[in-house]
Amino acid sequence: MNEAIVTPPSARATASGSPAWHSIRPLTRARKDSGEAYTREGSVVAQITRLGGMTNAERQRALTVIYDGKDPLRPKEETIVYFVREYDRRGDKNAAWRLLETLLSRIPGHVGRELAKWRLPESEQNECMEALVVEMYEAILSHEPRQEFWEVRFWVCLDRRIHAHAEKMQRVRDREVRPADDFGAEEDSAHGAEGIFATLADTHASPEVIALRKDLQARLSETEWQAVFLKYIEKIPEESGDADKVTIAKILGVTGRSVRNYLRRAEKKLLDA
Structure with a gap:
């Protein structure tokens, strides 16, 4: 009687020519102060390891399903960014875009609260949001080392861009106001x-x-x-x-x-x- 041989997901990935999912891609960007390479949080590494051991269908479902905010299985944003970039590297553009849409669904509330601090008109807030989405997609899909920080501190990267856009809007408004109007x-x-x-x-x-x-x-x-x-x-x-x-x-x-x-x-x- 012949025994069925079951090939582990990681082995199947290697046999097909793609890097094994269980092998986590190291970060290459270094800190300016110490010269040491940035490192991912332990919880992110644990999630990447767990998700990497799943089948492709299981992994994509786990990354895109809607979780309760306090669910310990809910993938962190940095984890999703990692897999967006990995799917893009492996040529699965559809999977990468689905994960980007998952990220996009998580940010409107945060962006709205941050922009509200600047008291910008609704039209300018919408303009900022549109620009942020384009910048976020381009940065995350970039394979340049300088964009790796999205895998380390997602919300810090996003906040920097929110504040840069809001500040730019304020500068434009300042130039449009005559000195006499200012005082x-x-x-x-x-x-x-x-x-x-x-x-x-x-x-x-x-x-x-x-x-x-x-x-x-x-x-x-x-x-x-x-x-x-x-x-x-x-x-x-x-x-x-x-x-x-x-x-x-x-x-x-x-x-x-x-x-x-x-x-x-x-x-x-x-x-x-």
Whole structure:
């Protein structure tokens, strides 16, 4: 009686000419500070190993099925990115695109919350989202080492692009606003804004001042409020020629010009209220 010989999935992959799925592709990108190669989180490595041992059909189903957010079997985003790139490398474009669609289904809520901090109009938020999707797809499908960080810290990579697009939108809006519009057409209007901002700095804040702070914070973007808080409450200078001096520009990681733009937009919102 002949015994049936069952070939393991990994062996079948090797026999067909493709690299075995159980062999995890190493990362090649190195850290700038230490020169050491980036490493995946242990949980991601464990998921890749488990999924790599499945049949192709089982693996694709496990990667694309909808899970409860707290389900321990739910693949992490970095795990999905790994398999997107692996399927693309192996020529299975359809599988790669299905996994990209799975990734896309996970980001709208996060992107919306981040863009909401910038108080962008809905049309500009939609424009940012469209640009982000294109950039994310291109980066993940790229085989350049510099894009490997998506396999290490997916949300960090996405947040960097969200903030870059939102900042770009704000710069465009700044250029479209005339200087007279920034401060108000009349000098005393600007003085009125300065006076209210100065009230925020009251060290013995009354209930009215506390309410003013909360109201102003609700109307400003995160960066605008941070600039106002640091300048008028913390009394930190916008910028300085002294490299050792703490400034708003250093804290926010922007130029002094950007800080002034944040403050001008805050003034305009206050005067228009």
